[in-house]
Amino acid sequence: MIQEAIQYPALIKYLKGFSNYSWVHYCDGRKVLLAKSLVFFEKQLSGFLRVHKTALVNPHYIADFQAPPGHKMAGSVSLRDGETLPVSRRRWSLIIDPLLVTMLPLSFPANGTPGSANPSFSEPACIEKKQPSLASRRMWVVMADELKGSLVQQLMGEKWSQWGLKLFDTGNGLQKVLSGTGEADMPAVIVLDGGQPGSMLTLQTLKNSSRFRFIPTILLSSAGNYDQAQQGYASGANSVIVYPTDLARFIQVLEKLFRYWLSVASAPQGGNGRVAPV
Incomplete structure (x- = not known):
């Protein structure tokens, strides 16, 4: 399961992490729990964006984004299937440039x-x-x-x-x-x-x-x-x-x-x- 995730990253929409585990959300609707931390997958999946301490996203599945509306407020990214994930205000400046390159x-x-x-x-x-x-x-x-x-x-x-x-x-x-x-x-x-x-x-x-x-x-x-x-x-x-x-x-x-x-x-x-x- 871990090898599949690393070998075929194009199939992954995003990953959600907690503790030393990660939920891998695939584009075909599957949701798989793997015994690896989000930090591990962040190192393996180059090009994925760490939008939040609990979320790592494949930018090719992002359809739109919303900048943080105010100080100390989170932004968000919307996926093609309508799902929305938060973007922490501290990470916004780190992801906006690569996100724009992917989306335009x-x-x-x-x-x-x-x-x-x-x-x-x-x-x-x-x-x-x-x-x-x-x-x-x-x-x-x-x-x-x-x-x-x-x-x-x-x-x-x-x-x-x-x-x-x-x-x-x-x-x-x-x-x-x-x-x-x-x-x-x-x-x-x-x-x-x-x-x-x-x-x-x-x-x-x-x-x-x-x-x-x-x-x-x-x-x-x-x-x-x-x-x-x-x-x-x-x-x-x-x-x-x-x-x-x-x-x-x-x-x-x-x-x-x-x-x-x-x-x-x-x-x-x-x-x-x-x-x-x-």
């Missing part, structure tokens, strides 16, 4: 116009992490589930921060942005969530395009959906990956998938280091 990524709706700092997954939107990287080091992901999308962001930030990431909630959103993208800014890899309606049509559209068909495209398929896996390969997917419903195993599968495509495989490239058009 650049975001663009499908038409490419700058929008809200916290995009809604109800509309086609993408989140791009600006990194000093090679032109071809970009991965675009369609992920309809907001929680899984957040896990993708955290995994990329922890393991492959040198890669730029764009996250879309629909295949149509990806296609709209892709159609207006110049050759130098093309993604090196595209990942499609098979659970998103229209993902197969997006795959077919990409693979039937003389401009986009050489971009490696991976289809994520839910367990037991054998017809979709066969259809994915028939439509030109470079890989079809079956992902489990268990979030810990989902992270494991993603990590292996990304390690291969981002660290081992070579994407088709032209003479200028771009994805080669036909």
Whole structure:
């Protein structure tokens, strides 16, 4: 249990400590009591914010915050699921800067116009992490589930921060942005969530395009959906990956998938280091 918490921090919303024990609150609703102090987890989970002597929070699950309203009064952070945790006034000045960095990524709706700092997954939107990287080091992901999308962001930030990431909630959103993208800014890899309606049509559209068909495209398929896996390969997917419903195993599968495509495989490239058009 302790090893799982340390190995897969993206699954943790926050930890509450008392004495030499900690309650670990997972994003799937689980609540596990572990015989380790909050100080122990604070040392192990880099990037988590110690908002209170009894609370350690994963900033990726914070949706909003409230500054201390007055002297000797506590502030608060609100999580995506509506939970609220106190922020002690003494810790406020220590967490506000890293909190703002986490909560204010650049975001663009499908038409490419700058929008809200916290995009809604109800509309086609993408989140791009600006990194000093090679032109071809970009991965675009369609992920309809907001929680899984957040896990993708955290995994990329922890393991492959040198890669730029764009996250879309629909295949149509990806296609709209892709159609207006110049050759130098093309993604090196595209990942499609098979659970998103229209993902197969997006795959077919990409693979039937003389401009986009050489971009490696991976289809994520839910367990037991054998017809979709066969259809994915028939439509030109470079890989079809079956992902489990268990979030810990989902992270494991993603990590292996990304390690291969981002660290081992070579994407088709032209003479200028771009994805080669036909």
